[in-house]
Amino acid sequence: MKEKSKNAAKTRREKENGEFYELAKLLPLPSAITSQLDKASIIRLTTSYLKMRAVFPEGLGDAWGQPSRAGPLDSVAKELGSHLLQTLDGFVFVVASDGKIMYISETASVHLGLSQVELTGNSIYEYIHPSDHDEMTAVLAAHQPLHHHLLQEYEIERSFFLRMKCVLAKRNAGLTCSGYKVIHCSGYLKIRQYMLDMSLYDSCYQIVGLVAVGQSLPPSAITEIKLHSNMFMFRASLDLKLIFLDSR
Template structure:
């Protein structure tokens, strides 16, 4: 009995410990189930197709939700406000619909998608901090990047390092806040070598003079290089380089009062723009046969380069 006494005394604590572990595992399993359900419900509220929201991870759901909330603020607080047009305010003209206008109603429901598909480019909205609040799904046609991947991400992660300062100036980001926004200054030698190695034959945008957002008009027009993962036709090779994008848009502002004064000023909120991709170099699209060779001449028709064959 004395030999069995220690074992008898230690067995109940082990049983209690196992019960506590099982209870802790059940509680953690219950918390994960509730958390997954909340994320699933939150993902269903996003303005995206169900086939996409059902495949999102938690980090993507949070990123897209934050971007959507910022976009609502961008829409409602800007000047002029877009909310009355979106919510059907009484000041807006209402179109009378009859029972025989079902086709028209269906078309109007998808009017935005039809307009985006008809554009020769893609639309995007970038906040003052340099993050994509919205980008149309047509970006995949021109750059091979997905709408879900870009929304909420920093624009500086997808443009050439040599164009970071250009983009920051166009957005009106102060120099002391550019590093926080993801804008990095690249030396001229490094940027030129990176441009040559990543995208041969692509013209580099002409650098512009520094801008002052308070002095210049809200209209914007500039060239940047954005990442592209498209496959070149006929070559079946994925070109992980950059494409030159022509950006035309307008800075959206909101009215604000100056501290200690009744004077109203316009604070920039971000950029609303349409992006066009420049056509690729035709030389890259020519199929080189065995009886052909490449040579280059200058403006005086003097041969500066010729292939060995």
């Protein structure tokens, strides 16, 4: 009887592991990554993926949304978007109203040293300086709209600075202090509004999430600036009196 119970438990574990393996393969991640995920990570990433599908049905590219029959122009636009993200020297992230990171681009590892898999599905509060928690909460909040009762969805612009955890080596980290790096975030807070009692003037709203681009601050030490023919250089004191003026 005891041996039979052990075999039944083993069969259940094998079946469960097989289901998790199949679920991991459905995630929009390379197989080299999904094959190394534990069960908790698979659940966390799957939950984030489903939330993203609810917020953005079209997704952020084919992997994070419905596969579309894209024409040549659509393919070019997607490729251009990828190059623009690299050119901007930043990363895209989507945060739910409770602070959970629903999506973050893999370029975050370049700026923070933290992988996309590690960040996705976890709370952004775990990765920002404790003194910036109130700032983040304020960014994710919105007052009851007064003039948008005819709109089902709308956005509120957001621009703010956060100190985010950075685990890069010192020579690659840029401007950091006590393991945190200042990131300039700009984007919008997406809000969905619902009508109550069939009235145009009674409604409630749901904060869908924050969509933003994060960029590192440039280094303070600029050793060389290329001057074009239509530019000149000058130096001034703190009271704006000219100390030096280029002959151009």
